[in-house]
Amino acid sequence: MASFPSSSSSSSSSSWIKWFRENYAAPLESVQQLLSGSYVVLVFLLALFIGALKAVVVGPIAGLLLIIGNIGVIIGLFPAHVAWTVYSLIKTKLINAALKFAFLLALPVIFGLWLALSIFGSVLVGVGYGFFTPWVSTFEAFRKDTDKEKFLHSIKDGTWGTIRGSCTVVRDFADFCIHSYPLYLKELRESTGEQSHYSIRITEVPACIVVGLMGLIVDVPLYTAIAIIKSPYLLLKGWQRLLHDLISGEGPFLETACIPIAGLVILLWPLFVIGSILMAIISSIFIGLYGAVVVYQERSFKRGVAYVIAVVAEFDEYTNDWLYLREGTILPKPRYRKKKPSNSSELSVGANSVKGKGNSGPFDAPAMLVPSLAPSRSVREVIQEVKMVQIWEELMMSPEMRGKELVDANILTSEILSEWLKTKGNSHDIVGLGLSSYALLHSLVFSVNSGSTGILLSNGVELTHLNRPQDRLLDWFFHPVMVLKEQIRVIKMSSDELRFLEKLVLFTGNIPSIHDLECGSLVPQDALRSAQIQAISRRLVGMTRSISKFPTYRRRYRQVIKVLLCYSLGRECPQGMPISHSNRLNKSNRSNRSGSSVEIVPADV
Numbered sequence: 001m002a003s004f005p006s007s008s009s010s011s012s013s014s015s016w017i018k019w020f021r022e023n024y025a026a027p028l029e030s031v032q033q034l035l036s037g038s039y040v041v042l043v044f045l046l047a048l049f050i051g052a053l054k055a056v057v058v059g060p061i062a063g064l065l066l067i068i069g070n071i072g073v074i075i076g077l078f079p080a081h082v083a084w085t086v087y088s089l090i091k092t093k094l095i096n097a098a099l100k101f102a103f104l105l106a107l108p109v110i111f112g113l114w115l116a117l118s119i120f121g122s123v124l125v126g127v128g129y130g131f132f133t134p135w136v137s138t139f140e141a142f143r144k145d146t147d148k149e150k151f152l153h154s155i156k157d158g159t160w161g162t163i164r165g166s167c168t169v170v171r172d173f174a175d176f177c178i179h180s181y182p183l184y185l186k187e188l189r190e191s192t193g194e195q196s197h198y199s200i201r202i203t204e205v206p207a208c209i210v211v212g213l214m215g216l217i218v219d220v221p222l223y224t225a226i227a228i229i230k231s232p233y234l235l236l237k238g239w240q241r242l243l244h245d246l247i248s249g250e251g252p253f254l255e256t257a258c259i260p261i262a263g264l265v266i267l268l269w270p271l272f273v274i275g276s277i278l279m280a281i282i283s284s285i286f287i288g289l290y291g292a293v294v295v296y297q298e299r300s301f302k303r304g305v306a307y308v309i310a311v312v313a314e315f316d317e318y319t320n321d322w323l324y325l326r327e328g329t330i331l332p333k334p335r336y337r338k339k340k341p342s343n344s345s346e347l348s349v350g351a352n353s354v355k356g357k358g359n360s361g362p363f364d365a366p367a368m369l370v371p372s373l374a375p376s377r378s379v380r381e382v383i384q385e386v387k388m389v390q391i392w393e394e395l396m397m398s399p400e401m402r403g404k405e406l407v408d409a410n411i412l413t414s415e416i417l418s419e420w421l422k423t424k425g426n427s428h429d430i431v432g433l434g435l436s437s438y439a440l441l442h443s444l445v446f447s448v449n450s451g452s453t454g455i456l457l458s459n460g461v462e463l464t465h466l467n468r469p470q471d472r473l474l475d476w477f478f479h480p481v482m483v484l485k486e487q488i489r490v491i492k493m494s495s496d497e498l499r500f501l502e503k504l505v506l507f508t509g510n511i512p513s514i515h516d517l518e519c520g521s522l523v524p525q526d527a528l529r530s531a532q533i534q535a536i537s538r539r540l541v542g543m544t545r546s547i548s549k550f551p552t553y554r555r556r557y558r559q560v561i562k563v564l565l566c567y568s569l570g571r572e573c574p575q576g577m578p579i580s581h582s583n584r585l586n587k588s589n590r591s592n593r594s595g596s597s598v599e600i601v602p603a604d605v
Contacts, residue, residue, distance in 0.1 A: 061130070290307075406506075
């Protein structure tokens, strides 16, 4: 039994503190940990109840809005999609007549799959988004600072925002169907076929059709069987990994604020497993049809059949690696490529690289959505990453800043901006492509002049290979943008050449428009330098055109143009005059603006 310190001691207070620490500090810490754990469990149960209640109330409304909206867009535009596709295939010069005939034969199957999978996907997304978004929003609310904020946000978050979000999803999907897909078809029609022309002999068409059908008959059932057989392993391995992180306090359980969400992941892990099975089934359809492409590429029916057999073995081997089962596969794996591609020696799986032992399939990984079972990174390990939302905000903020400069220079007027908005962006490339390309050029020049090794954002954050988001979509653009930045740095343009590049980008390569804006020839006298600058301009505009096809970008970009229109009207309208009268003022000053000479200032650093 602990003895009390003597009261006659000269340092009685110090002795009492030392005695208290030795005898009661450890028990108090245990009690504190117990109370902390009880608080986390209470928060989890409360969030689970509130989230479930909101999901039952809000989920059906948001889900029905998304499902009905998307299916309405799909069915309503289906005749137009068929007509646009057939017309584009007939008009394009990129493929020969035999390949056009093969595509036209395959169109009924492709459009049938589009109808079935898009409607099924809309129902699945509608149910998942409508019911789980309120739940997740409730758990996110408990990461606020004060208890009052936690309670208020747990009730409010995920209600009206979920309903608005479902409408936004429908709008973005409609933008893709109405705007992006016709743009892809327009590029197909306008392609000359000079750089890469695809052709096939008419005798090879039956072999492609047979192998494509064989892929559907063989690969879809086998992929489904493998996914279902291995799903119990995925369920148990996932729970094992999450529970290990829970007990050891690693990964998502390292931060106390993230524990409720991580607990929700444990409860919903069976749904992730079901989603993996569905993704495997859906992906197997396209992987089976890819056998027809292998026949075309290899000019061999035999190699197409070998592909149909080999991809099943690759899928089995891939899932074995993910689930830490036996290495390799017992299924036959015939060779279906004459020459192994140079980039197929390694198969990137998550953060690790697994040596490939056979031929690579049509995709980087044979198409089963298997959630990562590797040890999770903690919140602190990813805190230095530049988030996708930061890059997305930069893509919107930079055109707005540069657009206001162009409005001040009388290059962008309210008539041009309002006409672009009224015509759904089908006119004035200076607004749709030129402005965003011009903003991207300024960002690259700013990064070059600052000596940055990556891309320097307007908020001072430097985006490099080390801190960029690990996102496949960003990978498609980050490396080309870095190459373009290096090309701009290497050629070391003068101020006149940079000014010419800015105008060339702004007017999307339309040299006559540049001459109309400013008298005199702006083209550099050196033919080589002129060709280099125009090549950079084409790449910039091409990248912007690719980004503009993303539906979310289109919606956000229209908001930017509306902001610029309000800014232009406010600038053109004198003080005290209502903005409604600005159109008459614009008409009276139109002739003066059209004849003025404008100088675009190079990118400042």
